[in-house]
Amino acid sequence: MESLLKLFDAEYKFMSIVWEHExxxxxxxxxxxxxxxxxxxxTTYSMxxxxxxxxxxxxxxxxxxxxxxxxxxxxxEAGVLIHRVFDDSMPSFITSFLQDKTLSEEEAEKIKxxxxxxxx
Amino acid sequence: xxxxxxxxxxxxxxxxxxxxxxxxxxxxxxxxxxxFSYALWGVVLFRLVFPFSIESAFSLMPTSTNIxxxxxxxxxxxxxxxxxxxxxxxxxxxxFNALPLIENGTIPIHGIFTVISYVWFAGxxxxxxxxxxxxxxxxxxxxxxxxxxxxIYETDNIRTPFVFGFIRPKIYFPTTINPSRHDYILKHxxxxxxxxxxxxxxxxxxxxxxxxFNLLMWVAYFLMSKDIEMSCDEAVLIKTDEDIRxxxxxxxxxxxxxRVSLLSPIAFASGESNVKERIANVLKFKRAxxxxxxxxxMVVSVFLVGFSSDRVWxxxxxxxxxxxxxxxxxxxxxxxxxxxxxxxxxxxPEEVNEFGWAxxxxxxxxxxxxxxxxxNTTFYLMGGAFxxxxxxxxxxxxxxxxxxxxxxxxxxxxxRFSPLPFDFSIDSVTGALVLASYYPxxxxxxxxxxxxxxxxxxxxxxGNGSEAINIEFRKMIIDFSVRLxxxxxxxxxxxxxxxxVAAWANFFDSPINPINIEVGVSFANGKNAALSFQAYExxxxxxxxxxxx
Numbered sequence: 001m002e003s004l005l006k007l008f009d010a011e012y013k014f015m016s017i018v019w020e021h022e023x024x025x026x027x028x029x030x031x032x033x034x035x036x037x038x039x040x041x042x043t044t045y046s047m048x049x050x051x052x053x054x055x056x057x058x059x060x061x062x063x064x065x066x067x068x069x070x071x072x073x074x075x076x077e078a079g080v081l082i083h084r085v086f087d088d089s090m091p092s093f094i095t096s097f098l099q100d101k102t103l104s105e106e107e108a109e110k111i112k113x114x115x116x117x118x119x120x
Numbered sequence: 121x122x123x124x125x126x127x128x129x130x131x132x133x134x135x136x137x138x139x140x141x142x143x144x145x146x147x148x149x150x151x152x153x154x155x156f157s158y159a160l161w162g163v164v165l166f167r168l169v170f171p172f173s174i175e176s177a178f179s180l181m182p183t184s185t186n187i188x189x190x191x192x193x194x195x196x197x198x199x200x201x202x203x204x205x206x207x208x209x210x211x212x213x214x215x216f217n218a219l220p221l222i223e224n225g226t227i228p229i230h231g232i233f234t235v236i237s238y239v240w241f242a243g244x245x246x247x248x249x250x251x252x253x254x255x256x257x258x259x260x261x262x263x264x265x266x267x268x269x270x271x272i273y274e275t276d277n278i279r280t281p282f283v284f285g286f287i288r289p290k291i292y293f294p295t296t297i298n299p300s301r302h303d304y305i306l307k308h309x310x311x312x313x314x315x316x317x318x319x320x321x322x323x324x325x326x327x328x329x330x331x332x333f334n335l336l337m338w339v340a341y342f343l344m345s346k347d348i349e350m351s352c353d354e355a356v357l358i359k360t361d362e363d364i365r366x367x368x369x370x371x372x373x374x375x376x377x378x379r380v381s382l383l384s385p386i387a388f389a390s391g392e393s394n395v396k397e398r399i400a401n402v403l404k405f406k407r408a409x410x411x412x413x414x415x416x417x418m419v420v421s422v423f424l425v426g427f428s429s430d431r432v433w434x435x436x437x438x439x440x441x442x443x444x445x446x447x448x449x450x451x452x453x454x455x456x457x458x459x460x461x462x463x464x465x466x467x468x469p470e471e472v473n474e475f476g477w478a479x480x481x482x483x484x485x486x487x488x489x490x491x492x493x494x495x496n497t498t499f500y501l502m503g504g505a506f507x508x509x510x511x512x513x514x515x516x517x518x519x520x521x522x523x524x525x526x527x528x529x530x531x532x533x534x535x536r537f538s539p540l541p542f543d544f545s546i547d548s549v550t551g552a553l554v555l556a557s558y559y560p561x562x563x564x565x566x567x568x569x570x571x572x573x574x575x576x577x578x579x580x581x582x583g584n585g586s587e588a589i590n591i592e593f594r595k596m597i598i599d600f601s602v603r604l605x606x607x608x609x610x611x612x613x614x615x616x617x618x619x620x621v622a623a624w625a626n627f628f629d630s631p632i633n634p635i636n637i638e639v640g641v642s643f644a645n646g647k648n649a650a651l652s653f654q655a656y657e658x659x660x661x662x663x664x665x666x667x668x669x
Contacts, residue, residue, distance in 0.1 A: 009276035009295045010264035038267025047264060 005068065005076035007056075012073070013037060014047055015066065018057060023065045125237035132334045135167035139340040146343070154351035154401070161324075161344040168327045168337070240333060247329040251322070258284065262292050271313075272299055272306070283309050289318045304356050304368045311355045317348055350401050357402065369399045 007015060017032055018024065024032075030044040039047075048064060051057045057066045086093040103111070142160045149156055262284060265275035271288070276295040281302075283289050291309045293299050299306045312318060324344065331337040353372075357365065 008264070009274070010266050013266050014264075036267070038273060039264075043263060 005073050006080075007073060010037075011047070011051065011056075014044075015051070015056070015073070016070070018064060018066050019070045023063050026059060026062045026064050029064055121237045121241060122233050125233070125240050128240070128330055131168055132331045132337065135164050135331070135340075136334060136336045138167050139164045139336050142340070143343070153354055154347050155354070157347040158344070158351045161340065161347065164340055164344075165324060165327060168331055243332050244329055247332055248326070251325060251329070265292055268293070268299060274299075281305055281309055283312050283318045286319065286322075289313050302371050304360065304364055305371050307356045307359060308352055311352050311359075315352070315355075317352070321345070321348065346397065350398055353398055353402050365402055369402050372399050372402065 014033065014037065017036060018029070021029070021032065026045070026048060029048070030039075030041045033039045033044040033047075034041070048057070048059055052059050056068055057064060082088060082090065082093050086096070142157075142164055145160060146157050149160075261277040262273070262275050265273035265277075268274050271290045272293065273290055274293045274295050278292060278294050279296075281291065281293045281297060281299075283291055291299075291306065291313070293306075297305070324341065328337050328341045353368070356368065
């Protein structure tokens with residue numbers, strides 16, 4: 001599962017397009033990728049093939065659909081970041097995150113609620 | 121293969137001389153903009169690509185450019201000719217002593233050269249394959265790079281920005297570096313594209329790979345790559361109005377991981393130490409004072425002219441006046457060739473009827489000069505870049521039979537500037553434009569000029585009346601000339617057969633290498649149609665046959 005969620009920069013950008021448009025026709029997808037990523041047709045097709053082989057998405061009857069959710073990838077990446085950079089320490093992550101930022105009242109409330117939820 | 125290798129070897133030696141000169145000139149140019157150093161390497165590249173070059177009197181080349189003769193593999197006495205006696209003499213003695221004695225006509229050096237040639241070619245193929253593999257590998261890594269804007273792409277598969285592609289080159293950035301925040305890094309890459317560095321560098325790589333056996337060429341390649349980068353850095357600083365030296369250096373520092381450049385073999389050219397030097401160069405950058413630029417342009421120009429052209433191996437300025445109308449055959453001012461017996465002296469000039477004689481005199485000293493006598497007083501001085509010819513009845517006498525006149529109106533003046541392959545002159549009497557071309561044989565072969573195409577249908581080859589010239593020898597010269605004519609295409613230089621070479625050697629009691637024998641052919645069309653053959657060895661006068669119609 002882990003290797004499934006580990007995406008390279010280009011893969012993530014491509015998947016973001018898929019998540020936004022899915023289910024999407026593969027020809028249509030090449031058109032979007034040409035505009036958004038500057039890819040030629042064969043590049044998009046080889047990316048589709050590569051990700052299908054890894055089970056991240058599927059391409060049936062020229063229709064492309066994602067097999068993993070965007071949230072899962074984000075969660076995985078956040079986990080990796082906290083593990084690698086902040087020694088699994090949530091407080092040091094949040095400290096660093098908040099260092100240069102001021103939160104609005106509303107945002108602070110929201111985060112508090114999220115923390116309360118996680119503690120339960 | 122051997123022929124190509126010898127050509128490469130000669131170019132390599134010539135280019136080494138130029139490369140050493142560039143390295144020396146780079147020292148005073150240290151403070152000057154690096155673009156000047158970059159320009160200097162162009163001469164080295166030129167020397168590595170073109171086996172021949174223009175001859176000019178402004179040449180600074182200390183050696184000749186055909187040091188190893190093409191026929192060395194067939195030579196029983198292989199020699200090299202740098203044109204510098206103090207190098208040639210000991211080296212050639214060493215070669216002579218090193219080679220085993222010839223038995224049954226086998227020539228030992230032939231086999232050696234064949235083997236070396238194949239080793240050289242294999243090495244070239246390996247280096248080429250290495251570059252292609254590097255290219256393919258890098259191309260695969262940036263396959264999924266995504267568009268940022270225009271021709272700028274990003275990918276997390278690379279660690280430093282670079283330009284990639286030959287036809288429509290693109291700039292690739294690692295995702296960790298934001299091109300909008302590192303504006304000058306982007307500018308740097310854009311300047312590479314604008315200056316076509318992405319083509320120049322791979323081209324240079326291929327050329328240097330051909331000369332892989334020459335360590336000095338790798339040094340040259342390394343320094344050139346450095347000059348390319350530094351001049352590019354300077355271009356960025358010039359283009360930006362505010363002082364960005366500090367920020368720019370920081371960017372360079374942050375990129376000081378091993379740089380992957382245009383082609384992977386090129387990467388070695390810019391490792392970390394290079395970044396250090398580049399930062400130093402950026403920090404001490406000052407907008408070049410006009411004075412420095414002017415001086416640099418002058419230095420570079422002198423260099424470009426001096427080292428792109430070959431020296432005219434023909435020397436010794438001497439003035440001579442030969443009045444052959446006098447029965448006593450007084451020779452004035454020809455003492456030099458006369459006393460050292462390298463030239464031929466016409467004993468009875470009056471016997472030289474209808475046809476004049478001309479002697480070409482060559483020394484290792486200075487100028488090559490022709491001495492000519494056309495029944496009347498003729499003054500002819502030729503050397504280095506120019507030639508001056510003053511001839512009374514120079515053409516008049518020989519286009520119409522008989523009449524000899526020393527009328528001042530009848531004097532032709534010709535001025536020749538030898539870097540041009542053509543010779544223009546104006547006949548002072550008729551005002552006709554005379555066009556002549558003058559080629560050494562090697563250029564002649566390549567240019568493939570057919571004298572018959574110039575309207576010379578009935579060519580008589582006649583020797584002159586001098587008894588001072590060995591008859592057998594002259595017959596051979598004539599024979600040689602006839603064969604030159606027969607083979608008007610000059611398909612090969614083996615025209616000079618072994619027996620003639622041997623005879624020449626005998627005549628001069630010194631070995632003569634046929635490759636050093638140059639043959640000049642001149643044509644003059646129009647009223648004063650003329651054709652002349654001139655054969656001369658670098659050191660010795662052979663013979664000149666000249667015909668006027």
